[in-house]
Amino acid sequence: MDRPTATQASKPLPVVSDRHVDPHSYPDGIAFLDGQYLPMSQAKVSVLDWGFLHSDATYDTVHVWNGRFFRLDLHLDRFFGGLEKLRMTIPFDRNGVAEILHNCVALSGHRAAYVEMLCTRGASPTFSRDPRQAINRFMAFAVPFGSVANAEQLQRGLRVAISDKVRIPPASIDPAIKNYHWLDLVRGLYDAYDRGAETALILDFNGNVAEGPGFNVFCVKDGRLSTPAIGVLPGITRRTVFDLCGEEGLVAAPADVSVGALKTADEVFITSTAGGIMPVTQIDGAAIADGKVGPITSRLTALYWQKHDDPAWSSQVNYP
Numbered sequence: 248m249d250r251p252t253a254t255q256a257s258k259p260l261p262v263v264s265d266r267h268v269d270p271h272s273y274p275d276g277i278a279f280l281d282g283q284y285l286p287m288s289q290a291k292v293s294v295l296d297w298g299f300l301h302s303d304a305t306y307d308t309v310h311v312w313n314g315r316f317f318r319l320d321l322h323l324d325r326f327f328g329g330l331e332k333l334r335m336t337i338p339f340d341r342n343g344v345a346e347i348l349h350n351c352v353a354l355s356g357h358r359a360a361y362v363e364m365l366c367t368r369g370a371s372p373t374f375s376r377d378p379r380q381a382i383n384r385f386m387a388f389a390v391p392f393g394s395v396a397n398a399e400q401l402q403r404g405l406r407v408a409i410s411d412k413v414r415i416p417p418a419s420i421d422p423a424i425k426n427y428h429w430l431d432l433v434r435g436l437y438d439a440y441d442r443g444a445e446t447a448l449i450l451d452f453n454g455n456v457a458e459g460p461g462f463n464v465f466c467v468k469d470g471r472l473s474t475p476a477i478g479v480l481p482g483i484t485r486r487t488v489f490d491l492c493g494e495e496g497l498v499a500a501p502a503d504v505s506v507g508a509l510k511t512a513d514e515v516f517i518t519s520t521a522g523g524i525m526p527v528t529q530i531d532g533a534a535i536a537d538g539k540v541g542p543i544t545s546r547l548t549a550l551y552w553q554k555h556d557d558p559a560w561s562s563q564v565n566y567p
Contacts, residue, residue, distance in 0.1 A: 267291075276390035277355040279347050284354055287388060295374065297381055298367025302427045305329035306365035308520050309348070309483075310392055314358045315561040317554075319345060321483045322520075326364055329424040335366050337385040344387070351389035352564050359392035361521060394522035395462055400445060404528025404540050405517070407459070408444035409506055410435035414457040414478050422480050432460040443532070446517075448509075451478040456504045462519035464527075466504060466512035467543050473508075476501035484518035484551075491550050497543070514541030516548075524548045 269288065278290035298304035307326035309319050323341050330337065339347065344364055352360050364387045371380040396405055412435040415428055431449060439447035448464055451457040456464060457478050463485040465474045472492060474485060492499040509515060515527040515535050524547055526540040554560040 274390040275355070276357070276360075276388055277351045278386065278388035279351055280386050281384075284350060287390060290386065290388060292367070292384075292386075293370055295370040296367050296384065297369060297378065298365075298384070298427075301368070303333075303368035303378070304365060304427055305333055305335065305424055306363055306427070307425050308361060308363045310520050311352050311357065311360040311362060311389070311564060312392070312552075312555045312561075314564050314566065315555060316348070316352075316362075316564065317561050318483055318487065319348070319562055321486065322364075325423070325425060325483070329426075330366060332421060332424050333368075335368065335383045337366055337383060339385065344385075347387050348389070349564055351387055353566050355389045356566065357389060357391055360389045361392050362389045363387060394525070395446065395517065395519050396522050396525040401522075401525060402540075404526040404535075404538075406443070406445045406529040407515075407517075407527050408439035408442045408447055408531055409456065409509075410438035410447050410449045412438065412449045414449050414451055416452045417478050422478055425480060429460065436460055444529075450506075451475065453503070454506075456506060456509050459517060461521055462517040462525075464504070464509070464515065464517050465499075466509050467514035467516075467541060468508070468512050470497070470543070472497060472499035472543070473502045473504055474499070475504050477503075482518055482520070484520055484523060487551065487554075488518055488524065488547060491547055491554075495546070495550070510535070512536070514544050516541075516544045524551050 273287040276287040278285050278287050280290050292299055307322045309322040310317055323344060327341060348362050348364060352362060367384045368378055369382040369384040412431050414431055420426060420428060435447035435449040446459055448456055448459045457475055458464060463474055463479060463482045465472050465488060489499050510530050513536050517525050517527060526544045528535055528538050528540060
């Protein structure tokens with residue numbers, strides 16, 4: 248057993264501060280926490296929270312564009328489904344959560360916003376290891392809208408690398424529960440960066456393409472669209488592509504997508520609430536088809552943003 252040195256033994260103990268001074272910067276926005284609306288810089292989570300210690304949490308994100316929520320009902324469906332599967336409870340029903348999200352956006356003043364609702368397992372007052380003893384904790388926030396792809400990448404298409412990292416299999420974690428288990432995705436991102444790409448796709452347990460950090464992927468071949476079927480989050484933007492294809496008479500279906508099929512596709516794009524429909528024009532350093540954004544990708548992208556003004560697909564935020 249190590250013993251303290253004479254210098255250590257003679258040093259006085261540090262003073263315990265009465266409050267934490269946070270030196271970090273945060274995006275402008277409003278958070279809801281413990282019944283209070285706060286600036287983002289004041290929204291804190293305990294280091295004893297299981298959401299932090301064990302990634303024991305579920306969440307969902309919705310965006311606001313031109314002052315309107317897009318497909319909020321679908322995001323609420325998925326969030327409450329995740330709560331039920333994880334045996335978490337919050338003191339708000341769907342209407343209550345929707346009201347909180349609206350308040351966060353309205354108080355922030357953002358007309359284009361990234362909005363998140365989340366619930367952590369919380370913490371046990373006695374530091375129990377029994378998750379049933381933890382007090383679940385609901386939070387929400389609204390910050391400026393952000394996209395997986397920047398303006399230049401949306402114009403020319405993303406450069407993607409396929410990592411050999413394998414997505415957590417659905418037998419371990421139900422991918423329909425949106426979660427923070429991202430280490431496989433983050434490792435894939437670093438693989439992509441090391442190879443000069445801008446983002447990554449990782450594989451499923453069968454060696455097929457799965458998804459990327461925060462997005463699904465589609466490929467187009469001979470006018471037909473396919474997207475990985477298993478081991479992926481059933482994204483709301485992914486579903487929106489199916490809905491748009493139905494309106495436009497395009498065939499789109501979930502299926503196994505091999506690495507080879509993706510690389511030889513006519514078009515490739517990714518989908519996320521953080522950015523919508525975003526083109527991919529290069530995979531592993533090689534161009535997809537002619538290396539330009541494809542016509543079906545462009546067509547669906549235009550339709551996607553048009554739907555943001557449609558009351559059947561969106562709802563107005565009431566700003567002060």
